[in-house]
Amino acid sequence: MLVTMKEMLEDAKKNHYALPAFDVSNYEMMKAVLETCEEEKSPALLMGLGVDLKGRDLNLLTSMIKGASEFYNIPICFHLDHATDLEFIKSAIGAGFSSVMFDGSVLPFEENAKKTAEVTKFAHTKGITVEAELGHVGNASVGSISETGTDTDPGESLTVPEEVKKFVEITDVDALAVAIGTAHGVYQKTPELRIDRLDEITAICDRPLVLHGGSGTPDDQMKNAIHHGITKINIYSDVLFALNQGLKNYLNTMTNPSTWPFLVYEDAIKMMKDVVREKLRTFGSSGRV
Numbered sequence: 001m002l003v004t005m006k007e008m009l010e011d012a013k014k015n016h017y018a019l020p021a022f023d024v025s026n027y028e029m030m031k032a033v034l035e036t037c038e039e040e041k042s043p044a045l046l047m048g049l050g051v052d053l054k055g056r057d058l059n060l061l062t063s064m065i066k067g068a069s070e071f072y073n074i075p076i077c078f079h080l081d082h083a084t085d086l087e088f089i090k091s092a093i094g095a096g097f098s099s100v101m102f103d104g105s106v107l108p109f110e111e112n113a114k115k116t117a118e119v120t121k122f123a124h125t126k127g128i129t130v131e132a133e134l135g136h137v138g139n140a141s142v143g144s145i146s147e148t149g150t151d152t153d154p155g156e157s158l159t160v161p162e163e164v165k166k167f168v169e170i171t172d173v174d175a176l177a178v179a180i181g182t183a184h185g186v187y188q189k190t191p192e193l194r195i196d197r198l199d200e201i202t203a204i205c206d207r208p209l210v211l212h213g214g215s216g217t218p219d220d221q222m223k224n225a226i227h228h229g230i231t232k233i234n235i236y237s238d239v240l241f242a243l244n245q246g247l248k249n250y251l252n253t254m255t256n257p258s259t260w261p262f263l264v265y266e267d268a269i270k271m272m273k274d275v276v277r278e279k280l281r282t283f284g285s286s287g288r289v
């Protein structure tokens, strides 16, 4: 069944674990995430990215996930990742997303707060959860594949704790993405999370906190971040790597191009499931259903 992100994250906050949130771009990624979450008895937090939701694809991907949610005995949330436009958010909610992120993180504080408040006001009348971002999580390497798909990223700016309280008051967001040292995409060097900064935010913010750029961040640092208040960690690049590596392994040795797709994707799905399982267990969301 489809649920909002709010109920998922509130349980995670109360019980001190985090949900890995997986961007899914196609059927195989969806299947790998949902099957593994059900096997692990974890709620499933799936996300869609604008690049996969152009034109009719918005309705196709949403219909597929809504349909699939009836066949799995776990709570499922389908969350719109990194939207920057209220009209698109309205279309996404109309298409069936149960949660949305408005990303105004490159805007000045006042403008980010004002636009986020507009999104929240609209979404809350429909019972939809809103995540926003304060500070900015940059891209690990310009020009690489990233969650945001942009190569014009202004770079990282850490969340300023003094701004958090005011931002939450103005916007009434349900979850807040913070910048504490992670980045989107593939890291060129190991990140060093600013847990001291996270503690300052946790002390004054009663909303669930979100970490973007989870792929490639060392497990001990992510566990520490969860211990200090993070309840959702976004994962894309790690699953993408597994998908493409699995396909590459198979296609490099394939002699007959008229091979069944289920055989072509077999290794890729298994490799994605291993990544998903590892995140569910590391973040403590296994066994919560």
Ligand SMILES: [Zn+2]
Binding pocket: 082, 147, 148, 184, 212, 213, 234
């Ligand atoms: Zn992100």
